[in-house]
Amino acid sequence: MADQSILQPGNLLMVQERERYLAGLFRRVGWHSLAHLRAFEAGCSTGYNLRMLVQWGARPEHLAGQDLDGEAVRYFRSRSPEIRVHEGSAERVPEPDQAFDLSLAFTLFSSVPDEDVAQRIAAEVVRVTRPGGLILVYDMRRRNPRNPKVHPVSAEDVRRWFPRCPMRVKTLTLAPPIARAIGRFAPWLYGPLAAVPLLRTHALYVLRRPGALTPFPSISGSEDQGP
Template identity: 35%
Template sequence: MNDEPRAVAERYARRAAEGVADRYSPLRPEVWQTLHERQRALLRGLAAQGFTDLSALRLAEVGCGSGGNLLELLRLGFAPQHLTGLELLPERHAQARHVLPAATTLWLGDATAAPASVVAPGSQQLVLQSTVFSSLLDDAFQQRLADAMWSWLAPGGAVLWYDFTVDNPRNPDVRGVPLARVRQLFPQARVQATRVTLAPPLARVVCRWHPALYRVFNSVPLLRTHVLAWLHKG
C-alpha cells in the first residue's frame, strides 16, 4: 500500500535540506505581495458570502504548517477556540503550537485519520487547504482527504481552496491541481473560483527589477497560476 503521508514527509525533508524555504520568506517582495493579494481575495469572498461575525465561524485547516494562516485568521477576527489546525509534520506542528493560542486546537498526524473529538462530522462552517493538494501525488489519497474535508462541513459551509493549477517542471515533488480536478474531488460542491497569484518564478524575476512590477504583470490573468475557490456544500 502506498503510504502517501510518509512520502510527503520525505519530500518536505528533502526540500528543507535544499534550502527552498527561503523562497517563501515574507521579507521577499514577491511573497508579501502574494500574501496581500490572497488576503484581499479572501476578505472579498467572506463579504460576498454574507458573513458578518467572523468570530462565530468554525474553521479547520488541513496542513496548517507553522500556523501562519491561522494567525492571519485570528487577526481578521476569527475566535481562537473556533479554529482547528491539522498538521502532518512534527516540527511544523510544534512551531504552530508555540505561536497559536492555547484555545486553538492543533492535531498532529494524517488528517484523514483525525478523530471526531478533533473535527466532528458536520461541525465546520469552513475547511481551509492552502497548497496541500499539490503536494499529494497519490490520486486515491487526494480523494480520501477531500472526502474527509467534505464530511467535516456543516450544510451551507464551504471548503476554502487555494492551490496552483500547473505543473512545476523543476520540482517533481509537486503537481498542479487544475480546476477540473478540484470538481472531480468535490463532485457535490457548487464551485466559485478566481485566478490569483502571479507565477512565482516570474514574480521572483520581475520583483528583482522592481517590486511594483508584480502588480503590472499580475494584471494579466493568464500569468496567474493559482486558484482561490469556494466549494459550497448545499
Template identity: 40%
Template sequence: MTGHNAKHGAEQGAETAAVAARYARRAGLPADRYSLLRPEVWQMVQERQRAMLRLLVRAGLTDLPSLRVLEVGCGAGGNLLELLRLGFAPAHLSGAELLPERLAQARAVLPAAVALHGGDASTLDIAPDSQHIVLQSTVFSSLLDDAFQQRLADAMWHWVAPGGGVLWYDFTVDNPRNPDVRGMPLARVQRLFPQARITHRRVTLAPPIARAVCPLHPGLYPVFNALPLLRTHVLAWLEKTP
C-alpha cells in the same frame, strides 16, 4: 484487520511517508524564500487575503468570530495566525498537520485556545457538519496519489456544515522542475468535490516571474499580474448547499 483494510492502511501509510519525504527535500530552499520581507511574497499574501475576504463576504460569512475553521496542513501556523489577525476567534480555530516538527512550530506561536491535531488529517475524528470553513492551502498539490487525495477531500467535505464550505488555494499547473508536486486544475477540484457549488478566481503571479521582476521594482508585480495567463493559482470557495 481484514486483507482489504490492511492493504488500504498500507497504501495510506505509504503516501503519508512519501509526503514527509517530499517536504524534507524542500529543506534546501533559500531560508528567506517565503519571507514577508521579500516584495513578491507580501504582494502574493495581500492579494490572496483580499480575494479570500471578498469570497467570504459573497458567501455571507461576515461574523468572523463566530466561524469555526479547520485548516488541513496548517504547517507552522502562518495561515491560522493570519486568520486571528483578521478577527477569527482562537477557540473556533483548529489545525491539522502531518509533520511533527511543523506541528511543534505551530504550537509555539499559536494561542493555547487553538486546537491542533497531528497525523494524517483524513483519519481525524472530527464531528460531521461541525466546521463553517475547512481550509487547505497548497496541500493537495503535494499529494501525488489520487486515492489519497479523494479520501482527504471526502473527510473535509464530511466536516463542513451545510452553508459552509472548503476554502481552497492551490496552484493549477505542473512544475517540470519539481516532480514532488503536481498542478491542481479546477476540473480536478470539481472531481474531488462533486457536490460543491464552486466560486473561484485566479490569483498569484507565477512565482518564478514574481521573483525575477519584483527585485527590480515592487510595482512590477501588479503590472505582470494583470495578465490572467500569468496567474498560476486558484482561490476557490466550495460551498456545501443546505
C-alpha cells in the same frame, strides 16, 4: 527556506493579493465579522492562515488545523497554543461532523500523489464542514519545474474530489519567479502583471457544501463559469 519567507518582498505581494481576495469573498458571503466563525485547515503547516483568521477577528478556540509534518505542528503549537492542531494525515480528522463554517486546503492536494488519499482527504474536509459552509482549495495549476514532488491541480480534479459541491474558480498569484524579481525592483508592477491570465500560476476553488439555501457567492474575474 529563505526564498519562502514572507519578508521577501515578492512573497509578501503574492500573499497580499490572496488575502485581499479572501477578505472580499468573506464580505460577499455576509461574514462582516469573524467573531463566531468556526474554521478548519487541512495541511495547515505552521499555521499562518489560521493565525490570519485570528488577526481578522476569529476566536482561536473556534479554529483547528491538521498537518502531517510533525516539525511544522510543533512550530504551530509553540506560536499559537490556543488553536487546536492535530498531527497526522488529513485522511482522518479528529473533529466532529459539520463542526466548521469554513474549511481550507491551501497547497495541500498538489503534494498528494495518490488519488485514493486525495479522495479520502476531500471526504474528511466535507464531513467536518457544515451544510452551506465554504470549502476553499488554493493550489497550483501549473507544473513547477523546480519541484518534481508536486503536481498541478485542475478544476477537473477538484470537481472529482468534491463531486456534490457547487464550485467557482478564481485564478490568482503572479508566477513566483516573476513576483520575486519585481518585488525587489518594481513592486508596483505586480498588479498589472497579475492581471494577465497566462501569468497566474494558482487558483482558488470556492466550494459550498450542499444542504443550505444560502446563495452561492459571486466571484468577479472568475475564469470558470459554474459548478
